[in-house]
Amino acid sequence: MKTFAVFVLLLSCAVSVRANVKLPALFSDHMVVQAETEVPVWGWAKAGEEITVTLATETKSAKAGADGKWKVMLGAMKATEQPQTLTVKGANTVTVKDVLIGKVWLGGGQSNMAFQVGAPNVAPETLAEAKAQTLTVKPAIRFFVVSSRGADEPQEDVGGNWAIASPETIGKCSAVAWYFGLALQQKLHVPVGLIVSSVGGTGAEMWLPKKELDETSVGAAIWKRHEEALKGYSKEAEAKYKEEEAAWRKANPTQELMVKNAKLRPRPFYTPDGSKVPTRLYNGKIAGLEPYAVKGVIWFQGDGNGKHPEEYPELIQTLIRTWRAHWHAELPFYYVEVNNMHPLQTKPDEDKPLPWVREVQNAALKLPKTGVVSAIDLGIAENAHFPVKKPVGDRLANLALAEVYGLEMGEVHSPEFASHAVEGDKVRVRLKHAEGLRARGGDVRGFVLKNAEGKWVWAEGKIEGNQVVVWSKEAPNPQELRYAWAENPILSLENGAGLPLRPFRVVVKRE
Template sequence: MYKRILMLSAMAAVFGSAVAKVKLPHLIGDNMVIQQNTDVCLWGSARPGATVKVAVSWSESGYEAAADGQGRWQLTVKSPKADGRRLSISFDDGDGAVSVGNVLAGEVWVCAGQSNMEMPIKGFDDCPVDGYNDVVSGARADSLIHFVKIPSRMSMTPLDDAMCEWKQCSPETVGDASATGYFFARMVTKATGVPVGLVMANKGGSRVESWLSRENLERYTKEPLDSAEMVRKYKWDFHRPLLWANGTFNPILRYTVKGILYYQGCSNVGDPGNQYSERVKLLAEQWRKDFGLGDIPFYIVEIAPYESGQADGTWSARLREQQLRASDIIPNSGIVGTNDCIYPWELTQIHPAQKRKVGERLAWLALNKTYGMKSLRCESPRFKAMTVSGDTCYVELDNMYGGLNRYDGMVGFEVAGEDKVFHTAKAWLAKGRRIAVTCPEVKAPVAVRYCFRNFMLGNVANMAGLPLLPFRTDNWDD
């Protein structure tokens, strides 16, 4: 009997030691990228009251933290400057060490939003991404790009962990990376020589309200926050508020990142007034507060042309207008245009194939605004002012970088008179780098629009080849 007690005691000690060993969230693991040259947050769980010691391969400095009554601990370590070295970190609470390896110091960016951000290099069914074979065959050269996909999960309460795994880009893995995120990372790495880590926390079909916290939803919206009410109001789970913030985004909020890439909006088409832009601003403020890293960059992708039930309608155009407004009212923000990222036959394709342009334009924004490469031209031309002389409207633009891509043959312009009926217009580059717009059917024009339809493709760009952002000079409710 005594021997049996001793044996059981020994087994309990071994089992207890195994249970007590430091446990890390899945986001902290092999192949991860840590934000370079800063204080990086690390966290996990251990035996309550235990002292967790952390050792890093790039420094002799030691770090430690005490686990609280629930076994939770958190600390920060000073990360090195990115140089391509493979790093490691070990964690020890006295009951056994846990290590992570193949770690890189670099730049960490969050890929947030809905399905066009989620869309992987391998595409969705019947929705290909241009250049798949080119990317896969060249992926061995992209070993400095790592990514982690946070599972799309709903939760009524905020989750601290998610079943995920960092991957290093290779021909075998790159197909799973966000296409927009990958092309962004490839350009940033090419320009800087620095590794890039992508944290892909997104959900197809999600609304901006899907990512707002309970506090913000209660204070600024009338969204249902009871699960039964959510189901009654929203047939599709991806439209429901709060749940994706709790289940998909909350697990990453302690990770140290550089900035956020935000590609979302299709599911908010039809929102009234300035509601969408104000809620995107609220979301940017929420995420910045939760990350605790200050006003980190928040770069927005304009939703692409899509018929949205009626190609000639304007409800999608109004959402794009709201996205531009959001980029104006959110500090340290910017927007990339996508009007030329659509093939004419993609009228009903909600997932257009040209993701390389989108990702690279985001990269140019970041390289110019975040990394100081001011010689890069990163802004799309946008409406500045309009004057009318007789039957001709003259439109002035910002962000031309010295001119436009064409003198004449411009398409996408419409004009209207007091009757508010728009007609296709002729447009050309006039003296003073103004665009002259006229139409025989409109003798006394009062308003001009450019590509202000659900699906309308223009051909005007600036000297950088970046497309003119859709606009209107009126404020009419069509």
Template sequence: MITHQHPLFLKSQTTWIFRLTVIAALFLIATTTFAQVSLPKVFSDHMVLQRNTLIPVWGKGKPGTQVTVMLAGNKASAFAGKDERWMIRLPQLKAGGPYRLEIFESNNSKPVIKFEDVLIGDVYLASGQSNMELQVQQAMNADEEISNAQFPNIRLFKVEHNKTITPQEEIKGGQWQRCDSTSIKDFSAIGYYFARELHKELGIPIGILQSTWGGTPVEAWTSREILLSSHISRTKVLSNDTITPQHFVNDSLDLIRFWEIVYNPQNQSDQIYPDPDFDDSQWTEIQMPQTLKNMSIPDYEGMVWLRKEVNIPKDMKGRDLTLNLGHPELNYTLYFNGEEICKTIWNAEPEHIYSIPDSIIKAGPNNLTLRMAFLWGGGGFNPPAKEMYISDGEKKISVTGTWKYQKDLEPEIPFINNYHQYHSFLYNAMIAPVVPYGINGFIWYQGENNVDNAYNYRKLFPLLINDWRIRWQQGYLPFMYVQLANYMKRDSVPMESNWALLRESQTETLKLPNTGMACIIDIGDANNIHPLNKQEVGRRLSLIAKKMIYQEKIQASGPIFKNFEVENNQIKIRFSEVGSGLSVQNGEVLKGFSIAGKDKKFHWAKASIKGNQVVVTAKEVPEPVVVRYGWANNPECNLINKEGLPAVPFRTDNWNATEK
């Protein structure tokens, strides 16, 4: 609709628009002139500041500007330097609050910045890759845990993902939040359960500053300067000097296309290949269940279509059926007789069970089709075969055996450089900007992405620990970390293992002062690199904190190898951290030990507990030389102390372990 207005009204309207524009401009000038001071994003409402230490508060301001900070009756001032930076350290405070943190500039009597609901307590930086990043809503007992997550004095800060070529002064995003059923959902499960254990026992505010990114090596979190100091990492660091911000842009565009293909069928493939009448006679046959590493398409990345004919007997018609797919790859779409049953995105649930409506089921041949993303060495179905079937509640029809597959039916997915895995790029963007925020220590879970270079981890990991301690300038800040869990198919005979080698490197890191390691060799998952029992992981980390930091007289570790001696055909092993004594989990036969003679051939050993020693023998090894325990990707080992904490895997030899 077109309307006409009186000329005088238009003139009046123009005048008011002009006046409002002038007022807005003056307000903008006044604001710009007035607000000369800024603080980094790690400061916000609801934050926790570290108790019993000088509290660092820093930011930027116009050179020469006097900055005054007030908190809980304490006041301190500093001047912004020529580089615009200023730093103030407030006096130590005991746990408490809530308080208001106020920032004043020059002689202004009113604060230019203020933060409300500030608590004083203990703050921990939680970092690492996907097992530390795994969210409460993805972990065990998620619904119950989320509904019960009402802890207003636990505060959570999640640093937004970012990667940069040089160290930054500011993170990309994030803010402190109170712990409740909304904020906790996508927060680190381990970080939360660790905080909850401490908060319940200590009764003080706990802050968790989460800076995590899945699928990342330890080098990504370490500064360039420290990595250049080691010949192991120096060459790789220097080779990255040709990377520019434009490389990040190009990679981001490729990444968008990458996920567009993964999540959305291309070339009308979802209309063609799920059709029961589609002719798949030229497709390749393959036996299922098995994974990409065992299939005839190793190292392939992209979309793969899989089909299988399933015969349903007449007596199973007339009711909905249940399809159990066992443990397929995480991203897939399932079709039954051409009808889409589900579309999963990162489905890490232990069970993949679906209802197939009777309306689409036929007596006789039926078609089962999957569109599956084969990414990063994953793809196919993990054993066991017994979990792949169709059932009416009484009868089961196996869907294992012969399947047909075809790749390259959709566009090739772009190659992604994954710059978040590059040396120092995460340190630059996600660690450097939060230094020197006051903390009480670190918790860390990482190592899966260093398994291929497991021996060198014993040098690379300490580099990171020393690096961070130097940056924070708080002495030997407590560094608590998780040893890799058991994972993958269990071996029937003793053999070499990069996972075991990396665990050994993690144990070696205990030589650094003020470090503690939570062993979780008993709670992993053969079929899931992300074991879901994060409650116990958080609890075991909290035991270390309670003993190392809060000086509680508790047992915080399982038995750790101390020494051994050979006596005739026996090896006698002694341990530290035996607690109330050695024991066997669930009262079973002691397992997990192997011994070898000079021929370096290992055999499973019979083991028994004698006081605080374990004695091992093997009839195949009359003259044993060395012993190993839990030395496998997924070892069957059950030595514990009477406090229920598992013995740390170890070996007494150094065979087949060299620096790369």
């Protein structure tokens, strides 16, 4: 009889747990809710259970479906720095405290988005400055770093928690996201929420749902490479790789040693549950965020597709369209052009992957409400993860402040190639966003020409207003023109806002 009573009690507890209202990780203490738009709130409960959600002046109710899922749409609310309480009532009551209403942005991509304010190669004084800045920020900036890993199927939730930017927490925040959020807050004077979901060394296909990836013209080739890569996999080989990786890390405990001995590091091992498997990062790190109300996306990714740059245009456009469809909004999408890295250019005809990656990244700009900022002048030769991220965050923020929030920010775009004309043995290059065009250091450098014999040669140049005239005695009949066309190119030109001329190439055509 006693055993039966215990069984009934346990059964009762199990039913109670299943009936409890539950919220996704995003709906937790210190969260930031997007202002001036409808706000989806969702979760799980017992099938048919009546759920009432209250935040500030908004109250909405819904019934959990047969699958236990429910969702309400709260009306648009004004930004406020006064902490609010989110209350969700059903069979039980869930209370989320210290909720702010402000501006929320999603940061995604590779390792330079994941790169933290307190990364090992960040100067101590830079970290100290960021810690001090957190004490002056008002209203608050909060951030949510997605901690969950990839998954085979789309997940309904993600791992992570909201953190208030403070001297104790700021070191773990994405540096690009932090400086972006800080610049927004300093101009808009409202709370800012930053959601960061990024993984180093990943291609765009890892961040796409399977259905949409399979519908692309490049999906079949991507899955074929996946199957080929798995042929080298075994549990024994994986175990050996982990041992070798652990030994390498132990022998190289600092960032400096890791960079110095990078060539000795075990080759990355492809596993069926790894981060480089197509769609897994979307499943584990993006699907569970949808459709949390965000204003837009900042994106730092591209070189993860360096082996097959021809696939990138369709992939990045599909990613933007898909995320917008899943969020039911035409989210502004601002990306960072891949930064300079590796040894400085020494030859006019350097032909390596990164320049081509930068070019195909332009495909994103064919879609509405997209933009690009350059990082071609910020990188360092010895490490792809350059430590000074503030200019990147500022450039992204200036773009958003001008185009999304309508502030007068002056020139927020880097100079770009617009057109060209042949004038005898010279090429005149017309640029846009080039007001105040000037040469850093005084000399026009970084241009190369291909002559009639097919040889690339360095070119001279002269600034004339917002244009550049380029020529070379070795190319009296130039066939092609390039600027900053290298992994770590020689640069010279910038506009009056100090933004660098973006790399470009063009076949020279005579009218």
